[in-house]
Amino acid sequence: MIHFRTPIEGVERPRMEADVVIVGGGPAGMACALRLAQLIDAHNAAHPDAALSKENIYLLEKSREAGQHCLSGALLDPRSMRELLPSFEKEAPIDGECTKESIYYLTRTGKRRFPFTPPPMRDHGNYVISINKFVKWMAEKVEAAGITVFTGFAASEVLFDGDAVIGVQTDDKGIDKNGQPKANFEPGYNLHAKVTVFCEGARGSCTKQLVERYRLEDPKHAQVYGVGIKELWEIPTGRIAKGEIIYTLGYPLTTKEYGGAWIYGMRDSLLSVGYVTGLDYEDPRTDPHHAFQSFKEHPVLRGILKDGKMIRYGAKSLPYGGWNSMPRLFGHGWMLAGDSAGFLNSQRLKGIHLAIKSGMLAAETAFDALLAGDASAPELATYKARVDASWIREELYPVRNFHQAFEHGLWQGMAKAGLQHVMGGANLGPDSKAHPGYENMRHVNALNPFREGRMQFLGAAKGDRKLTFDKLTDVYYSGTRHEDDQPTHLVIADLSICNDRCTKEFGNPCQFFCPAAVYEMVEEAGEKSSAPEKKLHISFANCVHCKTCDIQDPYQIITWVPPEGGGGPNYDGM
Amino acid sequence: MKILVCMKQVPQKDAPLKLNEAGTWIREDVSYEVNEPDAYALEEALRQKEKHGGEVVVVTAGPARAQQVLREALAKGADRAIHLVDDSFATIDPVSTARAIAAAIESESFDVVLTGLQSDDFGFAQTGVLLAELLGWPHGTIIIGIEKTETGLRLKRELEAGHYQWMDIPLPCVLTIQSGINKLRYATLIGIKQARNKPVKQMTLADVADKLGTNLQTIERLYIPVKQKKTEMLQGSSAEIAKKLVDKLRNEARVI
Numbered sequence: 147m148i149h150f151r152t153p154i155e156g157v158e159r160p161r162m163e164a165d166v167v168i169v170g171g172g173p174a175g176m177a178c179a180l181r182l183a184q185l186i187d188a189h190n191a192a193h194p195d196a197a198l199s200k201e202n203i204y205l206l207e208k209s210r211e212a213g214q215h216c217l218s219g220a221l222l223d224p225r226s227m228r229e230l231l232p233s234f235e236k237e238a239p240i241d242g243e244c245t246k247e248s249i250y251y252l253t254r255t256g257k258r259r260f261p262f263t264p265p266p267m268r269d270h271g272n273y274v275i276s277i278n279k280f281v282k283w284m285a286e287k288v289e290a291a292g293i294t295v296f297t298g299f300a301a302s303e304v305l306f307d308g309d310a311v312i313g314v315q316t317d318d319k320g321i322d323k324n325g326q327p328k329a330n331f332e333p334g335y336n337l338h339a340k341v342t343v344f345c346e347g348a349r350g351s352c353t354k355q356l357v358e359r360y361r362l363e364d365p366k367h368a369q370v371y372g373v374g375i376k377e378l379w380e381i382p383t384g385r386i387a388k389g390e391i392i393y394t395l396g397y398p399l400t401t402k403e404y405g406g407a408w409i410y411g412m413r414d415s416l417l418s419v420g421y422v423t424g425l426d427y428e429d430p431r432t433d434p435h436h437a438f439q440s441f442k443e444h445p446v447l448r449g450i451l452k453d454g455k456m457i458r459y460g461a462k463s464l465p466y467g468g469w470n471s472m473p474r475l476f477g478h479g480w481m482l483a484g485d486s487a488g489f490l491n492s493q494r495l496k497g498i499h500l501a502i503k504s505g506m507l508a509a510e511t512a513f514d515a516l517l518a519g520d521a522s523a524p525e526l527a528t529y530k531a532r533v534d535a536s537w538i539r540e541e542l543y544p545v546r547n548f549h550q551a552f553e554h555g556l557w558q559g560m561a562k563a564g565l566q567h568v569m570g571g572a573n574l575g576p577d578s579k580a581h582p583g584y585e586n587m588r589h590v591n592a593l594n595p596f597r598e599g600r601m602q603f604l605g606a607a608k609g610d611r612k613l614t615f616d617k618l619t620d621v622y623y624s625g626t627r628h629e630d631d632q633p634t635h636l637v638i639a640d641l642s643i644c645n646d647r648c649t650k651e652f653g654n655p656c657q658f659f660c661p662a663a664v665y666e667m668v669e670e671a672g673e674k675s676s677a678p679e680k681k682l683h684i685s686f687a688n689c690v691h692c693k694t695c696d697i698q699d700p701y702q703i704i705t706w707v708p709p710e711g712g713g714g715p716n717y718d719g720m
Numbered sequence: 721m722k723i724l725v726c727m728k729q730v731p732q733k734d735a736p737l738k739l740n741e742a743g744t745w746i747r748e749d750v751s752y753e754v755n756e757p758d759a760y761a762l763e764e765a766l767r768q769k770e771k772h773g774g775e776v777v778v779v780t781a782g783p784a785r786a787q788q789v790l791r792e793a794l795a796k797g798a799d800r801a802i803h804l805v806d807d808s809f810a811t812i813d814p815v816s817t818a819r820a821i822a823a824a825i826e827s828e829s830f831d832v833v834l835t836g837l838q839s840d841d842f843g844f845a846q847t848g849v850l851l852a853e854l855l856g857w858p859h860g861t862i863i864i865g866i867e868k869t870e871t872g873l874r875l876k877r878e879l880e881a882g883h884y885q886w887m888d889i890p891l892p893c894v895l896t897i898q899s900g901i902n903k904l905r906y907a908t909l910i911g912i913k914q915a916r917n918k919p920v921k922q923m924t925l926a927d928v929a930d931k932l933g934t935n936l937q938t939i940e941r942l943y944i945p946v947k948q949k950k951t952e953m954l955q956g957s958s959a960e961i962a963k964k965l966v967d968k969l970r971n972e973a974r975v976i
């Protein structure tokens with residue numbers, strides 16, 4: 147019997163009162179905390195008699211140390227950081243400035259270089275960073291500014307009072323795999339807050355509770371996602387210079403799937419390389435981890451990676467939907483910022499600067515709410531107004547139809563995107579609609595048996611352990627650790643669907659879309675007859691918190707909830 | 721009881737390690753954590769304090785990053801902390817570390833000093849014992865149980881192969897604690913918040929330098945062993961091969 151994690155019942159929970167609680171310490175959460183501290187400091191300097199306190203502003207982060215669950219490319223557009231900390235370039239960990247960029251279209255063995263870099267992909271002046279190091283540095287700034295960062299604590303439940311969000315409950319610690327408290331059991335806190343800002347990244351687990359309860363998404367414009375698989379490589383110098391960046395389209399995905407790769411030179415001998423696969427593919431056997439492995443086998447990549455050494459692995463989802471897919475951003479007592487709200491420019495594969503800017507705008511709104519003593523929806527509506535008046539809208543609105551253009555494949559997509567570029571983002575008709583990507587998935591027996599050139603990313607990759615790796619080897623390089631004796635945090639509403647219906651219809655795609663080998667169909671003695679039956683096994687301790695399963699499961703019966711705080715990957719240097 | 725707990729920050733157990741350029745130690749860009757047996761030592765100190773009252777003080781000798789260990793200890797309930805801050809504390813030998821700690825607590829009077837059994841990185845298992853010697857106190861090692869008695873402490877030590885030893889020890893004393901002596905607690909939100917206001921005394925290398933003496937032990941070179949796998953095919957009839965094999969096992973491998 148698999149016991150799934152739920153908050154333990156019938157215990158008295160300690161309660162703590164807060165002015166503002168920020169859930170999630172990625173770029174959005176850290177920027178929100180820092181901006182709030184700046185505003186309070188400035189206010190207190192101007193009004194010493196009516197000083198506000200920073201004592202009761204808290205940030206919750208589920209990773210053991212700040213930044214450990216953050217994974218990105220990453221190229222930073224410095225715009226918002228310059229607003230937040232004008233001198234950040236002097237002290238922040240920056241690997242290098244982008245100096246050279248190219249885009250290739252890959253065929254199975256060849257490459258074609260785009261004759262010019264389309265304007266949105268131009269990256270001169272952007273910085274190559276490790277988001278892990280960058281966020282760690284931001285966390286130091288936040289703490290130095292007097293705001294408490296609770297690392298190793300997840301928000302597991304949203305606390306509601308009627309129509310309002312009144313805070314969050316933190317994760318229960320010390321629960322065994324059968325759901326019983328252990329000797330060192332520590333119940334989660336009820337952390338009550340006047341304002342709660344959700345900055346949980348893509349597909350946040352609390353955010354999902356809000357989206358469902360308040361129907362925050364427009365059904366005509368569902369959020370769509372991709373999953374990025376990434377490795378850090380040490381390579382001989384002289385191949386890719388620090389600050390050099392390459393994007394590729396094409397192989398190993400076919401023109402039917404949405405996706406592409408990045409290669410960023412972090413140092414002359416350190417490379418960030420990764421592949422994003424859109425989570426709206428048709429073939430349930432599609433394995434994004436396999437796609438990435440096959441990508442590395444392309445002659446171009448072989449040349450770059452030869453005699454190199456893979457040193458880190460990770461995976462994370464990102465929201466693609468853009469401006470039209472953004473959920474409502476605020477309500478009584480709450481706001482959404484960063485990837486949780488879909489602030490990402492999928493045309494540029496960039497969200498960090500938008501996460502930071504949205505976090506700052508949420509901070510400005512929260513600050514006003516504290517001053518006014520009012521965190522009701524009408525007060526927090528100024529957040530949306532701020533977003534609309536800022537350069538966020540200027541950047542995102544014109545590209546609102548970008549991803550949707552690719553719905554019918556790469557060629558049509560390129561043509562439509564080109565047209566949109568000329569027409570300021572508009573289509574020839576109305577704005578494109580978007581439905582959830584998992585709906586595209588087709589039954590196995592409805593697919594062309596010849597696999598139509600998809601062999602290179604269907605099913606699990608084997609790996610040669612030099613250039614390519616199987617999932618378990620890669621997971622080892624993600625530094626993932628969880629307390630083993632705890633309930634399973636991949637909560638499946640109905641296991642019988644997995645073991646029966648899904649096996650027949652989709653062939654258990656969870657085995658393939660999960661980049662960390664969490665889901666496995668294992669033969670067991672059958673219940674009724676002695677014939678062995680395949681049953682779903684969940685090795686939750688491998689989970690790298692990418693949220694792909696929550697997004698891509700075709701029956702939408704998997705709910706990712708935070709495991710015991712502190713568990714998860716360790717994306718050092720990613 | 722006034723208890724001192726000596727704690728160390730070590731590279732995370734399953735972190736992939738890389739040698740530094742000079743080949744004298746590992747590269748610094750790894751994650752760190754509390755040395756495991758030290759966490760148990762802290763837990764034991766907190767439990768003793770909860771039973772018998774007193775104070776729990778934590779000390780670490782290490783670079784600035786090691787402050788994290790102290791913060792965690794304060795969040796779990798330690799009353800105050802002492803940080804001997806210097807990069808060199810990460811690599812000095814156990815005598816020097818023991819001397820530095822002894823010097824740092826010169827003006828205090830503890831009843832018990834707890835350390836972990838050994839550190840996960842160097843694994844010397846000497847610092848605690850040397851500290852006892854420097855303080856002139858008795859010590860007990862590999863402790864897996866502590867009871868307070870009228871005259872001192874009753875200890876349970878772990879010996880080989882499932883054997884245990886019970887012994888009495890007078891106070892003050894130094895004990896090195898084995899992992900698993902208790903069940904570790906979690907830090908709580910309120911604990912972490914309160915820890916922000918607990919005192920951390922910073923001491924520099926200069927503050928204790930005259931007590932250190934010379935460092936007698938340094939790592940000259942660290943290297944990853946080269947794999948030496950040799951396959952040799954024996955030729956001949958079965959009887960001849962058997963004979964050659966026995967010869968090799970006896971005279972080369974020396975296993976029979």
Ligand SMILES: Cc1cc2nc3c(=O)[nH]c(=O)nc-3n(C[C@H](O)[C@H](O)[C@H](O)COP(=O)(O)OP(=O)(O)OC[C@H]3O[C@@H](n4cnc5c(N)ncnc54)[C@H](O)[C@@H]3O)c2cc1C
Nearest residue numbers: 170172173174208218219221301347374484485496497498
């Ligand atoms: C593969 C990939 C490549 C990318 N490349 C680039 C790039 O080159 N340039 C660029 O600008 N952008 C890039 N992006 C996008 C960018 O990384 C994101 O937009 C950005 O990180 C979003 O920041 P965030 O703070 O909203 O969320 P995140 O960075 O996801 O941070 C969320 C944080 O919240 C924590 N958290 C989540 N839930 C909880 C909870 N319930 N309780 C406590 N803590 C919680 C998480 O542990 C995490 O630390 C890329 C994204 C991906 C996936």
Ligand code: SF4
Nearest residue numbers: 660689690692693695
């Ligand atoms: S279990 Fe889900 S969240 Fe965890 S690694 Fe697999 S797909 Fe990602």
